[in-house]
Amino acid sequence: MPFILPSLPYSFDALEPHLDARTMELHHGKHHAGYVEKLNAALAKYPDLSNQPIETLLRSLSSLPEEIRPAVRNHGGGHFNHSLFWKIMAPDGGGEPTGELAAAITSAFGDLKSFQEKFSAAALGQFGSGWAWLAADNTGKLSIISSPNQDSPLSAGEMPILGLDIWEHAYYLKYQNRRADYISAWWNVVSWPVVAANLSASRNL
Numbered sequence: 001m002p003f004i005l006p007s008l009p010y011s012f013d014a015l016e017p018h019l020d021a022r023t024m025e026l027h028h029g030k031h032h033a034g035y036v037e038k039l040n041a042a043l044a045k046y047p048d049l050s051n052q053p054i055e056t057l058l059r060s061l062s063s064l065p066e067e068i069r070p071a072v073r074n075h076g077g078g079h080f081n082h083s084l085f086w087k088i089m090a091p092d093g094g095g096e097p098t099g100e101l102a103a104a105i106t107s108a109f110g111d112l113k114s115f116q117e118k119f120s121a122a123a124l125g126q127f128g129s130g131w132a133w134l135a136a137d138n139t140g141k142l143s144i145i146s147s148p149n150q151d152s153p154l155s156a157g158e159m160p161i162l163g164l165d166i167w168e169h170a171y172y173l174k175y176q177n178r179r180a181d182y183i184s185a186w187w188n189v190v191s192w193p194v195v196a197a198n199l200s201a202s203r204n205l
């Protein structure tokens, strides 16, 4: 099986009280695991493709065989998006970015508070299931994107460096219909050093 579920880099309860342990356990062990399983099943007949990094498949979605394109878009997107999501959160998260990332945010959005307001509004305004993203283009310029379902910014030529899962499975147990409360709590677990490393990596592609 070429694609594997990555381990969480912390325990299920590490992001309490902002993200509850039961949600984390189900989200990682059932939802993310399900995307990996279905992606592998879809690619079983295509060993040449299943040996590629998931980023490569998502970037070249339109050139994939038609019969597997929806599965890569949905389950491959789900695998990549969640792998990023777990990494950009940490129990000692929150606070403010520094260095190059702080400068890029200021340049694109004015200041951190304005960025967080715009990002939160994008997350709140995404109708139905989807994601909000901070993404970098190939010049390092940042933008806020929202996407439906498991669509990845990679397929639109952008490199996501921060992402927020706004499917109900990500927050419903603790927050029910209060998506805005989930979004504002989530800022407390964002790991800015990881986001900064993602930005640096995107410039070296």
Ligand code: MN3
Binding pocket: 027, 031, 082, 165, 167, 169, 170
């Ligand atoms: Mn999810």
